[in-house]
Amino acid sequence: MTRTMRQKSILLDGQSVHLTRATVLPRRPKTLHTHDYVELFWVQNGIIRHHSEDGVNTLSEGTLVVVPKGKAHALQGKGDHAMVVMLCLATTLTNNIAKRHTPCARVVHALCIREFARDTRQMAALNQAAMRLERSSCDALAAEAFLLPLLVDLLDEPDFTDAPPWLSKAYSDAQDPVIFREGAAGFVALTGKAHPHVSRTMKQHSGQTPVQYINDLRMNYAARALTGSSDALPEIATDIGLQNMSHFHKLFRAKFGVTPAQFRADKQRNVVQPE
Structure with a gap:
């Protein structure tokens, strides 16, 4: 049975985003899970096997993934040091951003799981922004201060979702x-x-x-x-x-x-x- 992760059990009062850093265990997931929010994560260290309804994809360090609301997936580490940074994005946050900045809907309201390769410079900027976010109250202003520069960067990249x-x-x-x-x-x-x-x-x-x-x-x-x-x-x-x-x-x-x-x-x- 597929489990659904719910934002109300993750976000504290007043929060629009929740950031988690975690080691991903190498055990194979028993089942996929969904969530009622947009999830964003990147591979901080090691190799991740990303399970979804479309199969299993191997993600290397520096890969950033946007998982739409309702899409089933699961993570599996490869080796002992696989780590991800994961963000739960409140639906009100992603809806407001997509409404005010229509092009951003291509990312936050994507119809399928999307992957983006981040180079060394981009990863450094992403991690610095993540540290600022962790030190904040994680309210809507802090969440947008983190997300909007990232979304602008991602929108510059071609959409290859139809390619093999x-x-x-x-x-x-x-x-x-x-x-x-x-x-x-x-x-x-x-x-x-x-x-x-x-x-x-x-x-x-x-x-x-x-x-x-x-x-x-x-x-x-x-x-x-x-x-x-x-x-x-x-x-x-x-x-x-x-x-x-x-x-x-x-x-x-x-x-x-x-x-x-x-x-x-x-x-x-x-x-x-x-x-």
Whole structure:
């Protein structure tokens, strides 16, 4: 029989969020459970086996998961040091955020369990925010101060929920410059699949090839660097894994319609000192 966790037994009076840090035991769960609130957790240490109605998924350190209200799941540690940080989010909190900030509903009112890969920098920021939350009264203001920056960050990530799990994970991991610097070959290596199979699956899912997807990531990163920094063009090109400046200019113009230098002038210098 599935057990339902209820927010009224977890949240204290005046609380909109409850944060728990816990070691996850390696015993296999006897059954799944649901809850009447949105649950958010991330793998702080070790490996977690995440059981759901769709099967079992292995989560590594740095994986953040949003479990919608009513979705059945359970956690199982792998090894002796598996630890998660878990948040129970009051329904009034998530409803108010979704009502005021409609895009946030994609995360807090998702129809399925969603996973997000957090890199080292993002995990550090997440843990610092969690410590501030723990020191607070965990009321609605403190909960929103924690959640809203995180939701903005998560909304910047593409929604890969329709992709096969192996491809979804590769998509998420490839957001890291360390990965997309390696080009399409590095992306395909993430999947552990043959290049033709990856290419066919990606075409079916998104209409893009590995090369097109990686180049999109590279150009978007370059655009942010051109707007938000004074780094030289060769430095930016090298940072995204492109040593050939002619190729960099060609890809950038194809995506944005202007050269990198023109883009920087339009988005950076001319905003500060209009001509």
